Amino acid sequence: MSIARIGFVSLGCAKATVDSERILSELRAYGYAFCESYEQADLVIVNTCGFIESAVEESLTVISDAMDANGQVIVTGCLGARADMLKERFPKLLAITGPQDTEGVVKAVHDAAPPAQAPLYHLLPPGGVKLTPRHYAYLKISEGCNHKCTFCIIPSMRGRLVSRSPSDIVSEARQLRSAGVKELLVVSQDTSAYGIDLKSQSDLMGGRALRPEIGQLATELSNLGLWVRLHYVYPYPHVDRLVDLMAEGALLPYLDVPFQHASPRVLRSMKRPASGEDNLERVRKWRGICPDMAIRSTFIVGFPGETEEDFEELLQFLTSARLDRVGCFTYSPVDGARANDLPGAVDQETAMHRLDRLMAHQAKISAERLAQRVGSRCTVLVDEVTTDTVIARSYAESPDVDGVIFIEESDGLSEGDLVPVEIVQSTDHDLIARTIDA
Numbered sequence: 001m002s003i004a005r006i007g008f009v010s011l012g013c014a015k016a017t018v019d020s021e022r023i024l025s026e027l028r029a030y031g032y033a034f035c036e037s038y039e040q041a042d043l044v045i046v047n048t049c050g051f052i053e054s055a056v057e058e059s060l061t062v063i064s065d066a067m068d069a070n071g072q073v074i075v076t077g078c079l080g081a082r083a084d085m086l087k088e089r090f091p092k093l094l095a096i097t098g099p100q101d102t103e104g105v106v107k108a109v110h111d112a113a114p115p116a117q118a119p120l121y122h123l124l125p126p127g128g129v130k131l132t133p134r135h136y137a138y139l140k141i142s143e144g145c146n147h148k149c150t151f152c153i154i155p156s157m158r159g160r161l162v163s164r165s166p167s168d169i170v171s172e173a174r175q176l177r178s179a180g181v182k183e184l185l186v187v188s189q190d191t192s193a194y195g196i197d198l199k200s201q202s203d204l205m206g207g208r209a210l211r212p213e214i215g216q217l218a219t220e221l222s223n224l225g226l227w228v229r230l231h232y233v234y235p236y237p238h239v240d241r242l243v244d245l246m247a248e249g250a251l252l253p254y255l256d257v258p259f260q261h262a263s264p265r266v267l268r269s270m271k272r273p274a275s276g277e278d279n280l281e282r283v284r285k286w287r288g289i290c291p292d293m294a295i296r297s298t299f300i301v302g303f304p305g306e307t308e309e310d311f312e313e314l315l316q317f318l319t320s321a322r323l324d325r326v327g328c329f330t331y332s333p334v335d336g337a338r339a340n341d342l343p344g345a346v347d348q349e350t351a352m353h354r355l356d357r358l359m360a361h362q363a364k365i366s367a368e369r370l371a372q373r374v375g376s377r378c379t380v381l382v383d384e385v386t387t388d389t390v391i392a393r394s395y396a397e398s399p400d401v402d403g404v405i406f407i408e409e410s411d412g413l414s415e416g417d418l419v420p421v422e423i424v425q426s427t428d429h430d431l432i433a434r435t436i437d438a
Contacts, residue, residue, distance in 0.1 A: 302351025
Protein backbone atom coordinates (compact mmCIF):
# COMPACT_ATOMS: atom_id res chain seq x y z
CA MET A 1 0.00 0.00 0.00
CA SER A 2 1.40 3.40 -0.98
CA ILE A 3 1.89 6.04 1.70
CA ALA A 4 -0.53 8.97 1.44
CA ARG A 5 1.04 12.41 1.26
CA ILE A 6 -0.50 15.19 3.33
CA GLY A 7 -0.33 18.90 2.60
CA PHE A 8 -0.76 21.04 5.69
CA VAL A 9 -1.41 24.77 6.20
CA SER A 10 -1.35 26.19 9.74
CA LEU A 11 -2.90 29.62 10.22
CA GLY A 12 -3.47 31.82 13.25
CA CYS A 13 -1.84 32.15 16.63
CA ALA A 14 0.78 30.16 18.52
CA LYS A 15 -1.96 28.13 20.20
CA ALA A 16 -3.13 26.99 16.76
CA THR A 17 0.47 26.12 15.92
CA VAL A 18 0.53 23.72 18.87
CA ASP A 19 -2.70 22.13 17.62
CA SER A 20 -1.10 21.70 14.19
CA GLU A 21 1.97 20.08 15.72
CA ARG A 22 -0.21 17.58 17.57
CA ILE A 23 -2.06 16.65 14.39
CA LEU A 24 1.16 16.29 12.41
CA SER A 25 2.74 14.17 15.15
CA GLU A 26 -0.24 11.81 15.18
CA LEU A 27 -0.25 11.50 11.39
CA ARG A 28 3.51 10.89 11.31
CA ALA A 29 3.06 8.04 13.82
CA TYR A 30 0.62 6.42 11.37
CA GLY A 31 3.22 6.62 8.63
CA TYR A 32 1.79 9.46 6.55
CA ALA A 33 4.24 11.57 4.55
CA PHE A 34 4.08 15.34 4.15
CA CYS A 35 4.65 17.47 1.08
CA GLU A 36 4.95 21.18 0.39
CA SER A 37 2.58 21.70 -2.52
CA TYR A 38 -1.14 21.30 -3.00
CA GLU A 39 -0.67 19.55 -6.33
CA GLN A 40 1.58 16.78 -4.99
CA ALA A 41 -0.56 16.02 -1.93
CA ASP A 42 -3.19 13.29 -1.75
CA LEU A 43 -5.17 15.57 0.52
CA VAL A 44 -4.75 18.92 2.25
CA ILE A 45 -5.49 19.93 5.85
CA VAL A 46 -6.10 23.60 6.63
CA ASN A 47 -5.96 24.62 10.30
CA THR A 48 -7.92 27.87 10.24
CA CYS A 49 -8.17 31.03 12.34
CA GLY A 50 -11.44 32.84 12.96
CA PHE A 51 -10.54 35.43 15.60
CA ILE A 52 -11.04 38.59 13.52
CA GLU A 53 -12.57 39.21 10.12
CA SER A 54 -9.23 39.54 8.34
CA ALA A 55 -8.20 36.13 9.73
CA VAL A 56 -11.50 34.64 8.53
CA GLU A 57 -10.91 36.03 5.05
CA GLU A 58 -7.37 34.65 5.00
CA SER A 59 -8.64 31.22 6.05
CA LEU A 60 -11.35 31.25 3.36
CA THR A 61 -8.81 32.25 0.72
CA VAL A 62 -6.46 29.41 1.68
CA ILE A 63 -9.33 26.90 1.66
CA SER A 64 -10.40 28.12 -1.77
CA ASP A 65 -6.85 27.86 -3.12
CA ALA A 66 -6.49 24.34 -1.72
CA MET A 67 -9.81 23.28 -3.21
CA ASP A 68 -8.89 24.69 -6.63
CA ALA A 69 -5.44 23.10 -6.66
CA ASN A 70 -6.22 19.78 -4.97
CA GLY A 71 -9.91 19.30 -4.25
CA GLN A 72 -9.39 16.93 -1.30
CA VAL A 73 -9.48 19.26 1.70
CA ILE A 74 -10.11 18.84 5.44
CA VAL A 75 -10.76 22.00 7.46
CA THR A 76 -10.06 22.23 11.18
CA GLY A 77 -9.40 24.97 13.73
CA CYS A 78 -11.40 27.93 14.96
CA LEU A 79 -13.27 28.56 11.72
CA GLY A 80 -14.38 24.94 11.83
CA ALA A 81 -16.83 26.01 14.53
CA ARG A 82 -18.76 27.75 11.73
CA ALA A 83 -19.37 24.52 9.87
CA ASP A 84 -22.65 25.62 8.25
CA MET A 85 -20.98 28.59 6.60
CA LEU A 86 -18.09 26.45 5.39
CA LYS A 87 -20.41 23.79 3.98
CA GLU A 88 -22.31 26.45 2.08
CA ARG A 89 -19.11 28.00 0.69
CA PHE A 90 -17.32 24.70 0.03
CA PRO A 91 -19.85 21.84 -0.26
CA LYS A 92 -17.19 19.37 -1.45
CA LEU A 93 -14.94 19.56 1.65
CA LEU A 94 -13.94 16.12 2.89
CA ALA A 95 -14.56 17.02 6.53
CA ILE A 96 -14.85 19.93 8.96
CA THR A 97 -13.75 19.75 12.59
CA GLY A 98 -13.50 22.36 15.30
CA PRO A 99 -10.40 23.59 17.15
CA GLN A 100 -8.11 21.27 19.16
CA ASP A 101 -9.82 18.20 17.63
CA THR A 102 -6.82 16.08 16.75
CA GLU A 103 -8.86 12.87 16.91
CA GLY A 104 -11.47 14.23 14.49
CA VAL A 105 -8.85 15.30 11.94
CA VAL A 106 -7.00 11.99 12.10
CA LYS A 107 -10.28 10.08 11.62
CA ALA A 108 -11.11 12.21 8.59
CA VAL A 109 -7.67 11.49 7.11
CA HIS A 110 -8.12 7.77 7.77
CA ASP A 111 -11.51 7.83 6.02
CA ALA A 112 -10.05 9.53 2.96
CA ALA A 113 -6.70 7.72 2.88
CA PRO A 114 -6.46 4.69 5.19
CA PRO A 115 -3.16 4.42 7.08
CA ALA A 116 -0.53 1.98 5.94
CA GLN A 117 0.30 0.90 9.50
CA ALA A 118 -0.73 0.95 13.11
CA PRO A 119 0.62 4.00 14.94
CA LEU A 120 4.33 3.72 15.72
CA TYR A 121 4.75 6.42 18.31
CA HIS A 122 8.27 5.30 19.17
CA LEU A 123 9.38 6.52 15.72
CA LEU A 124 8.39 10.10 16.48
CA PRO A 125 11.21 12.51 17.34
CA PRO A 126 11.34 13.57 21.02
CA GLY A 127 8.65 16.18 21.54
CA GLY A 128 6.81 15.16 18.36
CA VAL A 129 6.68 16.97 15.01
CA LYS A 130 7.41 20.69 15.37
CA LEU A 131 6.66 23.63 13.08
CA THR A 132 9.20 25.82 14.86
CA PRO A 133 13.00 25.68 14.61
CA ARG A 134 14.60 22.98 16.73
CA HIS A 135 15.80 25.34 19.46
CA TYR A 136 12.46 26.81 20.57
CA ALA A 137 8.93 25.48 20.98
CA TYR A 138 5.49 26.60 22.07
CA LEU A 139 4.16 24.92 25.21
CA LYS A 140 0.37 25.18 25.55
CA ILE A 141 -0.76 24.84 29.16
CA SER A 142 -4.54 25.10 28.77
CA GLU A 143 -7.38 25.24 26.28
CA GLY A 144 -10.33 27.61 26.13
CA CYS A 145 -11.24 30.68 28.16
CA ASN A 146 -13.76 31.65 30.85
CA HIS A 147 -13.92 35.36 29.95
CA LYS A 148 -16.78 36.99 28.09
CA CYS A 149 -15.02 39.81 26.27
CA THR A 150 -17.58 41.38 23.95
CA PHE A 151 -15.22 41.54 20.96
CA CYS A 152 -14.07 37.91 21.17
CA ILE A 153 -15.66 34.67 19.99
CA ILE A 154 -12.87 32.36 21.17
CA PRO A 155 -14.89 30.89 24.09
CA SER A 156 -17.70 29.96 21.70
CA MET A 157 -15.20 28.18 19.44
CA ARG A 158 -12.71 26.72 21.92
CA GLY A 159 -14.91 26.36 24.99
CA ARG A 160 -14.29 27.17 28.63
CA LEU A 161 -10.93 26.96 30.36
CA VAL A 162 -9.51 23.43 30.57
CA SER A 163 -6.06 23.33 32.18
CA ARG A 164 -3.59 20.53 31.59
CA SER A 165 -2.18 18.76 34.62
CA PRO A 166 1.15 20.14 35.87
CA SER A 167 2.87 16.77 35.47
CA ASP A 168 1.69 16.52 31.86
CA ILE A 169 3.07 19.98 31.07
CA VAL A 170 6.40 19.42 32.80
CA SER A 171 6.79 16.01 31.16
CA GLU A 172 6.28 17.57 27.72
CA ALA A 173 8.76 20.31 28.60
CA ARG A 174 11.34 17.68 29.50
CA GLN A 175 10.76 15.89 26.21
CA LEU A 176 11.26 19.16 24.36
CA ARG A 177 14.50 19.74 26.24
CA SER A 178 15.65 16.27 25.20
CA ALA A 179 14.86 17.19 21.60
CA GLY A 180 17.21 20.16 21.75
CA VAL A 181 14.78 22.93 22.68
CA LYS A 182 16.41 25.82 24.55
CA GLU A 183 13.44 28.19 24.83
CA LEU A 184 9.89 27.41 25.93
CA LEU A 185 7.19 29.87 24.89
CA VAL A 186 4.31 29.29 27.30
CA VAL A 187 0.95 30.00 25.65
CA SER A 188 -2.76 29.68 26.40
CA GLN A 189 -5.80 31.89 26.05
CA ASP A 190 -5.26 33.28 29.56
CA THR A 191 -1.98 32.14 31.08
CA SER A 192 -2.66 33.90 34.39
CA ALA A 193 -5.82 31.81 34.89
CA TYR A 194 -4.01 28.49 34.54
CA GLY A 195 -5.30 25.89 37.02
CA ILE A 196 -8.34 27.69 38.43
CA ASP A 197 -10.61 25.06 36.88
CA LEU A 198 -8.74 22.29 38.70
CA LYS A 199 -9.71 23.71 42.10
CA SER A 200 -6.15 23.55 43.43
CA GLN A 201 -6.00 19.77 43.12
CA SER A 202 -2.40 18.76 43.71
CA ASP A 203 -0.70 16.64 41.08
CA LEU A 204 1.80 14.14 42.45
CA MET A 205 5.06 14.26 40.53
CA GLY A 206 8.35 12.81 41.62
CA GLY A 207 7.09 12.32 45.15
CA ARG A 208 5.97 15.95 45.47
CA ALA A 209 2.58 17.63 45.34
CA LEU A 210 2.55 20.16 42.51
CA ARG A 211 -0.43 22.50 42.60
CA PRO A 212 -1.98 23.61 39.27
CA GLU A 213 -1.18 27.30 39.71
CA ILE A 214 0.78 29.50 37.30
CA GLY A 215 3.38 30.59 39.86
CA GLN A 216 4.22 27.05 40.92
CA LEU A 217 4.14 25.78 37.34
CA ALA A 218 6.48 28.57 36.24
CA THR A 219 8.85 27.70 39.07
CA GLU A 220 8.86 24.05 38.04
CA LEU A 221 9.55 24.94 34.40
CA SER A 222 12.33 27.30 35.43
CA ASN A 223 14.14 24.37 37.08
CA LEU A 224 14.68 22.74 33.67
CA GLY A 225 17.52 25.07 32.75
CA LEU A 226 15.72 26.51 29.71
CA TRP A 227 14.62 29.98 28.71
CA VAL A 228 10.97 30.24 29.78
CA ARG A 229 8.94 33.04 28.17
CA LEU A 230 5.32 33.81 29.14
CA HIS A 231 2.66 34.95 26.67
CA TYR A 232 -0.98 36.06 27.11
CA VAL A 233 -0.59 37.05 30.75
CA TYR A 234 -3.53 39.03 32.13
CA PRO A 235 -2.64 41.77 34.67
CA TYR A 236 -4.00 40.11 37.80
CA PRO A 237 -2.36 40.88 41.17
CA HIS A 238 -0.87 37.38 41.48
CA VAL A 239 1.24 38.09 38.37
CA ASP A 240 3.53 39.95 40.76
CA ARG A 241 4.85 36.55 41.86
CA LEU A 242 5.90 35.83 38.27
CA VAL A 243 7.74 39.15 38.16
CA ASP A 244 9.58 38.13 41.33
CA LEU A 245 10.75 35.00 39.51
CA MET A 246 11.95 37.17 36.63
CA ALA A 247 13.90 39.39 39.00
CA GLU A 248 15.50 36.26 40.45
CA GLY A 249 16.57 35.11 36.97
CA ALA A 250 14.29 32.07 36.96
CA LEU A 251 12.10 33.30 34.08
CA LEU A 252 12.92 35.55 31.16
CA PRO A 253 12.05 39.13 32.21
CA TYR A 254 9.41 39.42 29.51
CA LEU A 255 5.65 39.73 29.71
CA ASP A 256 3.12 39.66 26.90
CA VAL A 257 0.08 41.38 28.43
CA PRO A 258 -3.00 41.98 26.22
CA PHE A 259 -4.20 45.28 27.75
CA GLN A 260 -6.42 46.00 24.67
CA HIS A 261 -7.19 49.57 25.79
CA ALA A 262 -6.55 52.09 28.55
CA SER A 263 -9.86 53.93 28.83
CA PRO A 264 -11.79 52.46 31.80
CA ARG A 265 -15.04 53.16 29.98
CA VAL A 266 -13.96 51.24 26.87
CA LEU A 267 -12.51 48.39 28.94
CA ARG A 268 -15.82 48.03 30.79
CA SER A 269 -17.65 47.98 27.46
CA MET A 270 -15.24 45.30 26.27
CA LYS A 271 -15.89 43.43 29.55
CA ARG A 272 -12.19 42.85 29.91
CA PRO A 273 -10.95 40.97 32.98
CA ALA A 274 -9.06 43.23 35.37
CA SER A 275 -10.72 46.25 33.71
CA GLY A 276 -10.95 47.90 37.11
CA GLU A 277 -7.21 47.56 37.76
CA ASP A 278 -4.83 50.50 37.54
CA ASN A 279 -2.72 48.98 34.80
CA LEU A 280 -0.31 51.90 34.62
CA GLU A 281 0.48 51.57 38.31
CA ARG A 282 0.89 47.82 37.85
CA VAL A 283 3.41 48.33 35.04
CA ARG A 284 5.35 50.73 37.26
CA LYS A 285 5.29 48.21 40.10
CA TRP A 286 6.55 45.42 37.83
CA ARG A 287 9.41 47.57 36.60
CA GLY A 288 10.21 48.47 40.18
CA ILE A 289 10.62 44.78 40.95
CA CYS A 290 12.42 43.95 37.68
CA PRO A 291 13.81 47.10 36.02
CA ASP A 292 15.02 45.33 32.87
CA MET A 293 11.64 43.75 32.12
CA ALA A 294 10.40 43.95 28.53
CA ILE A 295 6.63 44.34 28.14
CA ARG A 296 4.68 43.89 24.93
CA SER A 297 0.95 44.35 24.47
CA THR A 298 -1.84 44.57 21.93
CA PHE A 299 -4.60 47.15 21.61
CA ILE A 300 -7.88 47.56 19.77
CA VAL A 301 -8.90 50.93 18.33
CA GLY A 302 -12.23 51.83 16.80
CA PHE A 303 -14.17 49.76 19.32
CA PRO A 304 -17.89 50.67 19.31
CA GLY A 305 -18.40 53.77 21.41
CA GLU A 306 -14.70 54.74 21.49
CA THR A 307 -14.52 58.53 21.51
CA GLU A 308 -11.60 60.78 20.62
CA GLU A 309 -11.16 61.35 24.36
CA ASP A 310 -10.94 57.58 24.94
CA PHE A 311 -8.32 57.29 22.22
CA GLU A 312 -6.29 60.18 23.63
CA GLU A 313 -6.37 58.42 27.00
CA LEU A 314 -4.89 55.36 25.30
CA LEU A 315 -2.10 57.45 23.76
CA GLN A 316 -1.37 58.97 27.16
CA PHE A 317 -1.18 55.50 28.67
CA LEU A 318 1.42 54.52 26.08
CA THR A 319 3.41 57.67 26.82
CA SER A 320 3.46 56.88 30.53
CA ALA A 321 3.80 53.09 30.38
CA ARG A 322 6.60 53.14 27.79
CA LEU A 323 5.92 49.59 26.63
CA ASP A 324 8.68 47.95 24.63
CA ARG A 325 6.56 46.47 21.85
CA VAL A 326 2.98 47.12 20.81
CA GLY A 327 0.64 45.58 18.28
CA CYS A 328 -2.65 47.16 17.27
CA PHE A 329 -5.63 46.35 15.12
CA THR A 330 -8.96 47.99 14.41
CA TYR A 331 -12.14 46.53 15.83
CA SER A 332 -13.44 43.79 13.57
CA PRO A 333 -17.18 42.97 13.71
CA VAL A 334 -16.58 39.24 13.46
CA ASP A 335 -19.74 37.18 13.23
CA GLY A 336 -21.02 36.25 16.69
CA ALA A 337 -19.24 38.95 18.72
CA ARG A 338 -21.58 40.68 21.17
CA ALA A 339 -19.86 44.01 20.60
CA ASN A 340 -21.42 44.14 17.15
CA ASP A 341 -24.69 45.19 18.81
CA LEU A 342 -23.17 47.99 20.88
CA PRO A 343 -24.08 51.57 19.97
CA GLY A 344 -21.61 54.11 18.64
CA ALA A 345 -20.00 52.20 15.79
CA VAL A 346 -16.75 53.84 14.67
CA ASP A 347 -16.37 54.17 10.91
CA GLN A 348 -13.46 52.31 9.35
CA GLU A 349 -11.71 55.45 8.11
CA THR A 350 -11.60 56.89 11.64
CA ALA A 351 -10.48 53.55 13.08
CA MET A 352 -7.64 53.23 10.55
CA HIS A 353 -6.55 56.82 11.22
CA ARG A 354 -6.38 56.04 14.94
CA LEU A 355 -4.40 52.88 14.28
CA ASP A 356 -1.86 54.85 12.22
CA ARG A 357 -1.59 57.50 14.91
CA LEU A 358 -1.13 54.93 17.67
CA MET A 359 1.57 53.01 15.80
CA ALA A 360 3.45 56.21 14.95
CA HIS A 361 3.21 57.30 18.58
CA GLN A 362 4.45 53.94 19.86
CA ALA A 363 7.22 53.72 17.25
CA LYS A 364 8.96 56.67 18.87
CA ILE A 365 8.65 55.08 22.31
CA SER A 366 9.93 51.72 21.09
CA ALA A 367 12.87 53.37 19.33
CA GLU A 368 13.76 55.23 22.53
CA ARG A 369 13.56 52.01 24.54
CA LEU A 370 15.85 50.27 22.06
CA ALA A 371 18.34 53.16 22.08
CA GLN A 372 18.63 52.84 25.85
CA ARG A 373 19.99 49.32 25.38
CA VAL A 374 23.01 50.44 23.35
CA GLY A 375 26.13 49.65 25.37
CA SER A 376 24.43 46.95 27.43
CA ARG A 377 25.39 43.28 27.43
CA CYS A 378 23.09 40.27 27.26
CA THR A 379 22.85 36.68 26.09
CA VAL A 380 21.12 36.01 22.78
CA LEU A 381 19.69 32.89 21.16
CA VAL A 382 20.70 32.51 17.51
CA ASP A 383 17.72 31.93 15.23
CA GLU A 384 19.31 32.02 11.79
CA VAL A 385 22.80 32.01 10.29
CA THR A 386 23.50 32.79 6.64
CA THR A 387 26.72 33.66 4.83
CA ASP A 388 26.41 37.35 5.70
CA THR A 389 23.77 37.61 8.45
CA VAL A 390 23.18 36.30 11.94
CA ILE A 391 19.70 36.86 13.38
CA ALA A 392 19.25 36.39 17.12
CA ARG A 393 16.97 37.33 20.00
CA SER A 394 17.51 38.24 23.63
CA TYR A 395 15.16 37.97 26.59
CA ALA A 396 13.32 41.02 25.23
CA GLU A 397 12.34 39.59 21.84
CA SER A 398 9.85 36.80 21.20
CA PRO A 399 9.89 35.11 17.79
CA ASP A 400 7.67 36.46 15.00
CA VAL A 401 6.06 39.24 17.06
CA ASP A 402 9.02 41.40 18.14
CA GLY A 403 12.18 42.75 16.54
CA VAL A 404 15.49 40.93 16.29
CA ILE A 405 19.19 41.43 17.02
CA PHE A 406 21.63 41.34 14.11
CA ILE A 407 25.12 40.12 14.99
CA GLU A 408 27.89 41.68 12.96
CA GLU A 409 30.05 38.55 12.54
CA SER A 410 28.97 34.97 11.88
CA ASP A 411 32.18 32.99 12.32
CA GLY A 412 31.61 29.92 14.48
CA LEU A 413 27.94 30.65 15.19
CA SER A 414 25.16 28.13 14.61
CA GLU A 415 21.40 28.15 14.92
CA GLY A 416 20.42 27.49 18.53
CA ASP A 417 23.62 28.85 20.07
CA LEU A 418 23.41 30.96 23.23
CA VAL A 419 25.92 33.76 22.78
CA PRO A 420 27.00 36.73 24.96
CA VAL A 421 26.89 40.02 23.04
CA GLU A 422 27.18 43.76 23.48
CA ILE A 423 24.55 45.98 21.87
CA VAL A 424 26.36 48.51 19.67
CA GLN A 425 23.56 50.15 17.68
CA SER A 426 19.79 50.48 17.50
CA THR A 427 17.37 51.12 14.65
CA ASP A 428 13.66 51.92 14.81
CA HIS A 429 12.75 48.26 15.39
CA ASP A 430 15.90 46.16 15.79
CA LEU A 431 19.32 46.06 17.44
CA ILE A 432 22.84 45.41 16.19
CA ALA A 433 25.35 43.60 18.40
CA ARG A 434 28.85 42.13 18.47
CA THR A 435 29.92 38.96 20.23
CA ILE A 436 32.01 39.25 23.38
CA ASP A 437 33.82 36.83 25.64
CA ALA A 438 31.64 35.24 28.30
